[in-house]
Amino acid sequence: MQLVFASNNKNKIKEIQLLLTESIQILSLQDIGCSADIPETADTIEGNAILKANYVTEKFGYNCFADDSGLEVQALNGEPGVYSARYAGEQKNDNDNMDKLLEALKDKTNRKANFKTVICLNLNGKQHLFTGIINGKIIEEKTGNNGFGYDPVFVPEGYAKTFAELTITEKSAISHRGLAVKQLVDFLK
Template structure:
């Protein structure tokens, strides 16, 4: 089965390919000839995920899935949330992490956080389904590790003492929010084919 994943983010694409294995032939946006940006104009992960999937489906009429994910920090009232990628004003991961760390300065007790992913799948007939994945954890006191991308160097998943960026991709991909949402998508696809 061929499905387009609405991204050209090489890190995300590789992570999803590793998680899915050979069960699905994954097409990127460049594989289908799409260039440019997909709109993300909403204030929730659910709405942005749906908007991205609908945008590509309406242009290409192929099975498609998109994800929108965010880091939600309890002490910051759920921020950065839907604004995770541009929290410090641009797509600069170090600046984004630095902003979160500075906003948590002095917070030693409440550093709880979670990564949340929402995947929207649209099949060939245009039917839409959404799947959510969550991984709980906490914000580290400082950036640590070189693996992964985004906020991985400051997020310590529950049950671990290392950040996502200190864990191997094999370990991260067994517990990540994206993995949990993708598992639900794969189960859904298996039940409908």
């Protein structure tokens, strides 16, 4: 089975392909000739996943899935949330985003946070949503060189290491994206 994953993020594509069975081949937006920057104008993570999946299905006619993820920090009323990728501006710079987050949490004792991923699957004319959430906390400084996004400042519950200190296999097994993809895979089976 071929499914388009509405992303050009090579890190995400690699993470998701690792979690899928060999019978499912992932095509990226580049693979189908889509070079558009798909608008993410919804005010929820779910809404953005739906927008991206619908864009590919409507414009290109493929069965496809799209995800949107966000970091929700309790002391910041759920921010950065849907704006996680561009928290520090439209340049979508991971270091700038982490610096802004660490600055916003500087005087806060509550550092509880969660990562949330929603996957929207458009398959044979029907739409399905899958949600993965992992709880954890934001540490005070960046640690680790693996992963992307906020991985160097997020320690998942029950762990002593940040996402950026885990291998891609370790992270995929427990991450918000991994949990949502597992639901997707179970559904496709």
